[in-house]
Amino acid sequence: MKYTQLGRTGLKVGRLVLxxxxxxxxxxxxxxxxIMDAALDAGINLFDTANVYGWGENKGRTEEIIGNWFAKGGDRRDKVVLATKVYANMGTEDEAWPNHDKLSALNIRRAVEASLKRLRTDHIDLYQFHHVDRNTPVEEIWQAIDVLIQQGKILYAGSSNFPGWKIAQANERAGRLGMVGLVSEQCLYNLAERRAEMEVVPAAQEYGLGVIPWSPLHGGLLGGVIKKEVEGGRRASGRSADALTSTSVRAQVQAYEDLLDKHGLEPGEVALAWLLTRPGVTGPIVGPRTAEQLASALRAVELELSEELLAELDGIFPGPGPAPEAFAW
Known part of the structure; x- marks a missing residue:
């Protein structure tokens, strides 16, 4: 496994994120x-979760599963760079009190204590804001984070789904308070969705944030979805199915699969390998449901894409162009 640094930190992390x-x-x-044992054995050491994962009545269940894995010992916790998120209301629909969500100092304090308990650990390495909170002053958020850092309950703060201007605002305010600020940004970024290249990635690079793309296969669209339909009768679902109703998108995906078939390459592995060539990217998030899916993702780390192939991929899924030049008419 190849390693890199997570933004402006001393943390060494693998080129894939679990x-x-x-x-x-x-x-x-x-x-x-x-899967977690296999990922750690393969060199993946940044594990990403969120307090709301488990969803519905099972909110928090994913953190509990990770906590039970840590409790098995074997230095599991010491080897992992642990990342979780705060924002969602963790109560049931009938218990959704107004101060039990988002990024108020009160909710951050409550949420981190609950996550630490579920994760069965005494600290979180990377505590991430899951979404922008338009109603809480940035200074209040950083005050709460500073307290948690001083208490040793978190080491660093990161963002998720932040626009470029919000990354700039958050880090400018942090700088005035003498704080490190955000060290990472999780954003939707893949071959089929490259809008992050306009402002989010440039802002992250300017402020020294590691970029952690989520949905690297765009909900399965880049994972050989048309080929699976043809060969196995497995129809696309969710975001992939919605996207393929567009004639132009289907033509793009077909051209993508035809190109990789000509080179004898797997679409999902190429989509991950492409992200690893992008400036500023720390590592894409892979969310395997099975050990086999994890093994496929690991092959992408060793996959070298030629300049010719990268140019052909750009031809099928063109990016917005470099900022600020791309903003000009």
Missing amino acids: GTMNFGPQTDETDSHT
Whole structure:
């Protein structure tokens, strides 16, 4: 496994990030533990979760599964760079009190204590704001984070789904308070969705944030979805199915699959390998439901894409162009 640094930190992390969103809802605890063991053995050491994962009545279940894995010992916790998130209301629909969500100092304080308990650890390495909170002053958020850092309950703060201007605002305010600020940003970024290249990635690079793309296969659209339909009768679902109703998108995906078939390459592995060539990217999040899916993702780390192939991929899925030049008419 190749390693890099996580933004402006001293943390060394693998070029893939283990996403745990499926642990609980789709993958049971035993299989989840098997996947985590395999990921750590392969050199993936940044594990990403969120307090809300498990969803619905099972909010928090994913953190519990990770906590039970840590409790098995074997230096599991010491070897992992642990990332979780705060924002969602963790109560049931009938218990959704107004101060039990988002990024108020009160909710951050409550949420971190609950996550630490579920994760069965005394600290979180990377505590991430899951979404922008338009109603809480940035200074209040940083005050709460500073207290948690001083208490040793978190080491660093990161963002998720932040626009470029919000990254700039958050880090400018942090700088005035003498704080490190955000060290990472999780954003939607893949071959089929490259808008992050306009402002989010440039802002992250300017302020020294590591970029951690989520949905690197764009909900399965870049994972050989048309070929699976043809060969196995497995129809696309969710975001992939919606996207393929567009004639132009379907033509793009077909051209993508035809190109990689000509080179003897797997679409999902190429989509991950492409992200690893992008400036500023720390590592894409992979969310395997099975050990086999993890093994496929690991092959992408060793996959070298030629300049010719990269140019052909750009031709099929063109990016917005470099900022600020791309803003000009």
